[in-house]
Amino acid sequence: MNAPRSLTLFNTFGRRAERFEPLHPGEARVYTCGPTVYNHAHIGNLRTFLFEDLLCRALGHLGYRVRQVMNLTDVDDKTIRGALEQGVTLAAYTEPFIASFFADLDRLQVRRAELYPRATEHVPEMIALVERLIEKGAAYASDGSVWFRIASDPEYGRLSGIDPEATRRGERVASDEYEKEDVRDFVLWKGAKEGEPAWDSPWGPGRPGWHIECSAMAMKYLGETFDIHCGGVDNIFPHHENEIAQSEGATGVRFVRYWVHAEHLLVDGEKMSKSLGNQYTLGDLIARGARPRAVRYLMQSVHYRQKLNFTFTSLEAAGAALRRIDDFRFRLEHAAEGGAGGAALAAPTAAFEERFDAALADDLNVSGALGALFEWVRETNGAIDRGALGGGDRERLLAALARADEVFGVFDAARWPESSGGPEEAEIESLVAAREAARQSRDWATADRLRGELAALGVTVEDTPSGPRWKRA
Numbered sequence: 311m312n313a314p315r316s317l318t319l320f321n322t323f324g325r326r327a328e329r330f331e332p333l334h335p336g337e338a339r340v341y342t343c344g345p346t347v348y349n350h351a352h353i354g355n356l357r358t359f360l361f362e363d364l365l366c367r368a369l370g371h372l373g374y375r376v377r378q379v380m381n382l383t384d385v386d387d388k389t390i391r392g393a394l395e396q397g398v399t400l401a402a403y404t405e406p407f408i409a410s411f412f413a414d415l416d417r418l419q420v421r422r423a424e425l426y427p428r429a430t431e432h433v434p435e436m437i438a439l440v441e442r443l444i445e446k447g448a449a450y451a452s453d454g455s456v457w458f459r460i461a462s463d464p465e466y467g468r469l470s471g472i473d474p475e476a477t478r479r480g481e482r483v484a485s486d487e488y489e490k491e492d493v494r495d496f497v498l499w500k501g502a503k504e505g506e507p508a509w510d511s512p513w514g515p516g517r518p519g520w521h522i523e524c525s526a527m528a529m530k531y532l533g534e535t536f537d538i539h540c541g542g543v544d545n546i547f548p549h550h551e552n553e554i555a556q557s558e559g560a561t562g563v564r565f566v567r568y569w570v571h572a573e574h575l576l577v578d579g580e581k582m583s584k585s586l587g588n589q590y591t592l593g594d595l596i597a598r599g600a601r602p603r604a605v606r607y608l609m610q611s612v613h614y615r616q617k618l619n620f621t622f623t624s625l626e627a628a629g630a631a632l633r634r635i636d637d638f639r640f641r642l643e644h645a646a647e648g649g650a651g652g653a654a655l656a657a658p659t660a661a662f663e664e665r666f667d668a669a670l671a672d673d674l675n676v677s678g679a680l681g682a683l684f685e686w687v688r689e690t691n692g693a694i695d696r697g698a699l700g701g702g703d704r705e706r707l708l709a710a711l712a713r714a715d716e717v718f719g720v721f722d723a724a725r726w727p728e729s730s731g732g733p734e735e736a737e738i739e740s741l742v743a744a745r746e747a748a749r750q751s752r753d754w755a756t757a758d759r760l761r762g763e764l765a766a767l768g769v770t771v772e773d774t775p776s777g778p779r780w781k782r783a
């Protein structure tokens with residue numbers, strides 16, 4: 311196998327683009343903070359998960375072996391509150407949201423991580439980590455809970471730039487946190503309150519704090535030092551700052567080499583919130599006629615360090631971009647290979663592949679990668695129109711499209727049966743688009759043949775001033 315291609319990533323730690331150098335040659339170990347399963351994921355969460363999917367696919371495409379781990383936060387304040395309110399066990403409460411999370415991943419064709427460890431199944435590892443911190447003087451037990459001692463970590467704030475001294479000592483943050491030595495200290499283990507789910511520990515019954523969950527699971531599966539840790543920007547502080555403090559406090563070695571964070575998704579230019587009624591789930595979008603394939607394309611077409619403004623108009627534009635790809639693929643599959651072939655198409659295809667990979671290697675520059683793709687589509691369409699497609703070209707060009715699709719995962723309509731009303735709808739749409747393209751170029755023979763193919767599928771097409779409309783007979 312060829313050596314992986316070198317790439318740069320923007321490291322939140324230090325806030326600059328850095329060349330990615332994995333700890334283990336050729337292998338990228340990636341930890342991605344997973345969902346808190348107290349609710350259905352909203353499309354903001356899904357943006358972050360789709361970014362992580364793109365990152366892992368891009369790493370694979372550039373030649374790295376990828377080990378991705380994504381945790382499930384199935385015990386925390388919110389899941390416990392939900393379970394208590396419904397009077398069910400924690401597991402009974404979270405199970406439907408775990409199922410819904412995986413269903414969303416499938417609907418968006420997110421590639422599965424290697425592992426999805428659950429917090430509730432790693433409590434012994436969390437307890438062991440807390441014990442190590444106590445031994446080192448970086449943590450202390452108080453009243454059945456255990457706190458991380460910020461004063462033990464002179465470099466606290468190294469990731470987020472937050473100055474812990476700015477929080478006044480002795481200030482009371484919440485009434486149930488009175489047992490802390492210092493207001494800045496954060497909880498590692500929470501003593502159980504009456505009626506709450508609890509695990510036995512050296513400090514009595516209780517449960518892990520959220521931050522320690524990720525430290526323990528990340529180190530268990532990826533090592534005390536590993537390559538990449540991702541999340542949304544809201545995770546930078548306090549979650550990831552605290553993960554570093556705990557992990558490095560226990561091991562004395564660097565926890566993560568590259569911190570990579572996705573900016574937030576907005577809806578109609580505003581932060582999503584329950585009160586604005588714009589906190590959509592994928593199911594909400596589908597109920598409003600959105601197709602997961604277009605949702606995926608839209609989310610993958612905006613650079614991860616830019617805010618993504620979700621609107622239904624932008625979703626339509628995503629659909630239009632996909633139709634161009636579908637039309638291109640259709641022409642590629644059906645055009646006659648009567649031309650000379652060879653250099654006329656081989657050179658632009660090789661140039662496209664190089665530009666595509668170079669853009670991805672530049673901190674996942676998706677605009678550059680998609681720009682290269684659409685330019686190649688335009689050039690190739692022109693060449694097909696000129697009858698330049700020669701023997702072997704079809705296969706070579708389809709392979710180039712498939713390579714690009716390894717990364718974006720949206721360019722093949724045939725793989726998106728559920729993205730439309732019926733199993734063959736994507737095929738119908740691409741036939742309709744191809745017939746329209748043939749009509750535009752006054753290729754009546756092809757247009758008629760395609761009308762015949764559509765008729766065979768029980769579909770009739772009507773040509774209207776705003777374009778073709780089709781319906782099932």
Ligand code: AMP
Pocket residue numbers: 343344345346347353354355356357358383540541542543544545572573574575576582
């Ligand atoms: P949670 O389920 O709250 O633990 O969040 C799961 C992931 O979604 C985390 O990585 C968050 O940083 C991310 N996230 C939360 N809100 C948004 C948002 N509006 N846009 C993008 N990512 C988000």
Ligand code: ZN
Pocket residue numbers: 342343344524549
């Ligand atoms: Zn986490």
